[in-house]
Amino acid sequence: MKTKKDTAAGSGRKGRGKGKAVARTKPAAKATASRPRRSRGRPPTREGTVGREAIIAAARRLLDKGPPHEATISSIARAAGVDPALVRYYFNSREELLMAVIEDILATWRFNHPSPAAPPAAKLSAVIRDIADFALKVRSMQRLLVEECANAKSPEVRRRVRELNAGVISRWALLLHNEHPRSIKPTDPLFVHVAVIGMCEFFAAAQNMIMPLVPEGVGMKDLAERYKDFIVSLVLDGIRSKVEPWSVKGPAAS
Structure with missing residues (x-):
């Protein structure tokens, strides 16, 4: 026959067990709320309209102010107001970006x-x-x-x-x-x-x-x-x- 003391102790164990169960479910809820993994392709941008031409224009502005070796992917991305990943999306390398700048300069020069x-x-x-x-x-x-x-x-x-x-x-x-x-x-x-x-x-x-x-x-x-x-x-x-x-x-x- 269970005494009141035994009943109280059992209730306490059940209560503690429920508390643990609730605690174990919290990480799962956090994982559900985490940011979904981005799929491959064009990185999202806040601006939405920044594209290849805008990145080339930003690179040209930098090159007008300083030597070519200072125009890095990161500095060009900052000048364009985008993530460096977007620059790499449009250009496989810094060399390709600089070559695109050369071709843009020649295309817009009035001969x-x-x-x-x-x-x-x-x-x-x-x-x-x-x-x-x-x-x-x-x-x-x-x-x-x-x-x-x-x-x-x-x-x-x-x-x-x-x-x-x-x-x-x-x-x-x-x-x-x-x-x-x-x-x-x-x-x-x-x-x-x-x-x-x-x-x-x-x-x-x-x-x-x-x-x-x-x-x-x-x-x-x-x-x-x-x-x-x-x-x-x-x-x-x-x-x-x-x-x-x-x-x-x-x-x-x-």
């Missing part, structure tokens, strides 16, 4: 387009002036190409860099072929490409060294126009005649 009926010298002049203007206004381009993309790990990025430069050289070849008399040995378009870029890039990069050497009263804009005239004359005169010896212009050798 000079002389009339098809313009003489070859006018077309050559337009190309040289374009390169000079580009070097002065888009300071990141050559560093992007040379330091970041030309030796990229991605074969696809290296291929796109090569195609880009090969297209420019082909344009030079066409212009030089039209300008050159058949009696003179053709000028190598690759060397013209390298020389013109070199002359333009150094002038743009070395402003802090060049400007103190300029006569007082000559501004940067005026100096740039005079320099473009100089390069145009230098290249066209070099194409039209041979130099023998280097300081004296003479007739083409037979």
Whole structure:
């Protein structure tokens, strides 16, 4: 026969058992309320409208302010206001993103387009002036190409860099072929490409060294126009005649 004491003790054990059972169910309720695992694909964004173009635009803004090596996936994502995962969703690597920036810069640059009926010298002049203007206004381009993309790990990025430069050289070849008399040995378009870029890039990069050497009263804009005239004359005169010896212009050798 159970006493009141035994009954009370049994009730206490049952009560404690119920308490344990309730405690064991709490983690299950917490697990139910946890965030569901995200499926593969485009990461969610608060903005909803941020896409590939916005990320490229953010990268361009960063590259306008600093050197290419400072434009990381994380810094570009911050500038675009998105998670780095979204950047990686659109671009397999940082190299691919920087190559997309290069292509976007070229696609939006307003190149000079002389009339098809313009003489070859006018077309050559337009190309040289374009390169000079580009070097002065888009300071990141050559560093992007040379330091970041030309030796990229991605074969696809290296291929796109090569195609880009090969297209420019082909344009030079066409212009030089039209300008050159058949009696003179053709000028190598690759060397013209390298020389013109070199002359333009150094002038743009070395402003802090060049400007103190300029006569007082000559501004940067005026100096740039005079320099473009100089390069145009230098290249066209070099194409039209041979130099023998280097300081004296003479007739083409037979």
